[in-house]
Amino acid sequence: MAVFTFLEGYDFSGKTIIPFCTHEGSGMGRSENDIRKVCPAATVLRGLPIVGGSVRTAEDAIRKWLGLPRP
Template identity: 70%
Template sequence: MKQRTTPCVLESCDFSGKTIVPYCTHEGSGLGRSERDIKRLCPTAKVLSVSGDNRRDG
């Protein structure tokens, strides 16, 4: 099963000024392109970069 971001939710909600923390419940492939997709779909939100248990501002 290919991992994908749910674009319809991200496009239909206003995330202006919000912080989004992407996470993955299956670490097999990590976040894939999800972080990039979220940033594209929610350009006015702050999207944190997540790598394993380490978070850093992105």
């Protein structure tokens, strides 16, 4: 809920929000839709969910999501 308290406390009108999270099976869940409800004047792009146990090997997935080349 800390993230939603933060989002509710600021005006994100005209801003782009790109969420990311770690999880253990739920993926992004309803997060993107919930963010759209809290920040209706912002653009919310597709987020990146990473399985918590895969964080150490997620660099390629993160680079792909960001549109960066492999090192």
